[in-house]
Amino acid sequence: MQLHGALMLFGASFFWGTTFVAQVDGMGELGPFSYAAARYFIGFLSMLAVMYFTHEQRFKERRAGKYGRGFLAGIWCGIFLFLGSSFQQVALQYTTAGKAAFITCLYIIFVPLVSKFLGKKIRTENWIGAALSITGLYFLSIGEAFTINFGDFLLLIGAVFWTLQILTVDRFAKKVDTIDLSTAQVFLTALLSFIVMMMFENPSWDAIFGATIPIVYGGVMSSGVAFTLQIYGQKYAEPSTAAILMATESIFGALSGWLLLGEVMSGREIFGCVLMLAGIIATQWRVIKN
Numbered sequence: 001m002q003l004h005g006a007l008m009l010f011g012a013s014f015f016w017g018t019t020f021v022a023q024v025d026g027m028g029e030l031g032p033f034s035y036a037a038a039r040y041f042i043g044f045l046s047m048l049a050v051m052y053f054t055h056e057q058r059f060k061e062r063r064a065g066k067y068g069r070g071f072l073a074g075i076w077c078g079i080f081l082f083l084g085s086s087f088q089q090v091a092l093q094y095t096t097a098g099k100a101a102f103i104t105c106l107y108i109i110f111v112p113l114v115s116k117f118l119g120k121k122i123r124t125e126n127w128i129g130a131a132l133s134i135t136g137l138y139f140l141s142i143g144e145a146f147t148i149n150f151g152d153f154l155l156l157i158g159a160v161f162w163t164l165q166i167l168t169v170d171r172f173a174k175k176v177d178t179i180d181l182s183t184a185q186v187f188l189t190a191l192l193s194f195i196v197m198m199m200f201e202n203p204s205w206d207a208i209f210g211a212t213i214p215i216v217y218g219g220v221m222s223s224g225v226a227f228t229l230q231i232y233g234q235k236y237a238e239p240s241t242a243a244i245l246m247a248t249e250s251i252f253g254a255l256s257g258w259l260l261l262g263e264v265m266s267g268r269e270i271f272g273c274v275l276m277l278a279g280i281i282a283t284q285w286r287v288i289k290n
Contacts, residue, residue, distance in 0.1 A: 004236060005233040007233075008229040008233035009230065009245035009246055011225075011226070012225075013249040014248075015222050016222055016252070017101055017256060018221075018256045019217065019218050019222035019226075020098075020100055021097055021214075021256045021260045022214035023097070024096075024257075024261060025214045025261075026039070026215055026218065027092065028211065029207040030207050030208065030211055031201035031203065032090045033089070033193050033197040033201055034203035034208070035089065035218075037193040037194040038208055038215045039219045039222075040187075040190035041194070042215060042216055042220060042224075043219040044183065044187045044223075046223070047182055047183040047186055047224050050179055050228065051180075058180075067175055068175065068177070069176065069177055070176030070181035073172035073184075074187075077184070077185040078186070078189050078192075080164040081186075081188075082192045082193065084164075085189060086158075087154045087155065087161065088104060088154075088158045091150075091154035091158065093151065094149060094152075095155065097256065098265060099152060100151075101252070102253070102272075102276050103137065103156060104155055104250070105246075105276070105280065106276075107159050107160075107162040107247075108246075108247040109279060113126070113130065114163055114164070128279075128282045129279040129280065129282035131279070132279030133279030133280070134279075136271075136274070136275030136278070139268050139269065139271050140273060166234075169230065169231055169234055173231050179228065182224075182227050182228045182231050186224065233245070
C-alpha cells in the first residue's frame with residue numbers, strides 16, 4: 001500500500017508541476033483571482049462527478065465505521081489551500097513558472113520545522129536541508145544587491161500556507177471521507193476566489209472563454225485529480241515521505257516552464273535550484289537511504 005500511496009503522490013506532483021504553465025498562460029487576459037475562481041469551480045465540478053461515482057462504496061465504508069464525513073475537515077484544509085494558492089497565483093505575475101515551482105516546494109523544509117512546534121523531534125538532516133535550501137533560495141531569488149523579487153517574496157509566504165495545508169491534510173486524511181474532504185476544500189477555494197474576484201477584478205466572458213484550456217487543465221487535473229491523489233496518497237505515506245514525493249513538482253514545474261514557455265534561468269538561478277534540490281534530498285535522506 002505504501003507503493004500505491006507513493007505513486008498517487010508522484011502523480012499529484014506531476015499535475016501540480018505542469019499546472020504552473022497553465023496558471024501563467026491562463027492569466028493572459030485574466031486577473032489572478034478570476035483565473036483561480038474559474039479553475040477551482042471546474043475542479044469542484046470534477047469532484048462532484050467523483051462523488052457521484054463513488055458514493056455507494058463510500059456510504060458502505062462510513063456505515064462500517066471506517067471513517068466519518070470529511071466536509072468540516074475540508075473547510076480547514078480549504079482555508080490554507082485558498083491562501084497558498086492565492087499568494088502563488090498573484091506571484092506568477094512577477095516571476096517565472098520554474099522559480100515558482102522551486103520556491104513553493106520550500107514546504108518540504110517548513111513541514112518538519114512546523115512539526116517541531118507541535119512537539120516532534122527535528123533531526124540533524126532537517127537542519128542541513130534547511131540551510132542548503134535557504135542558501136539556494138538566496139541564489140535563486142535574491143539579486144547581487146540583496147533585493148528579492150516581489151513575486152518570489154509572495155511565493156515564500158505562500159509556501160508557509162502550503163505547509164499548513166499539508167499538515168492539516170495529514171491530520172484528517174486517515175479519519176474522514178477523502179472525497180468529502182477534497183470536494184470541500186476545492187469548493188471553499190473557488191468560493192473565496194470568486195468573492196475576491198468580484199471585489200477587485202472585472203473579468204469578461206471573452207477572456208474566460210479564451211483561457212478555456214488552462215482553466216480546464218488547472219481545474220480538472222490539478223484542483224480535482226491531484227488534490228484527491230494527495231489525500232489518498234497521504235493515507236498510506238508518512239508526512240516526510242509524502243513531502244519529498246510532492247516536492248518533485250518543482251522539477252516538473254521547471255521543465256514544463258522551459259519546454260512550453262521558453263523560460264531560461266541564469267547560471268546563478270540554476271545553482272540556486274541545485275542547492276534547493278540538495279536541501280530537499282538532505283531533509284529526506286533517512287527515508288531515501290532506507
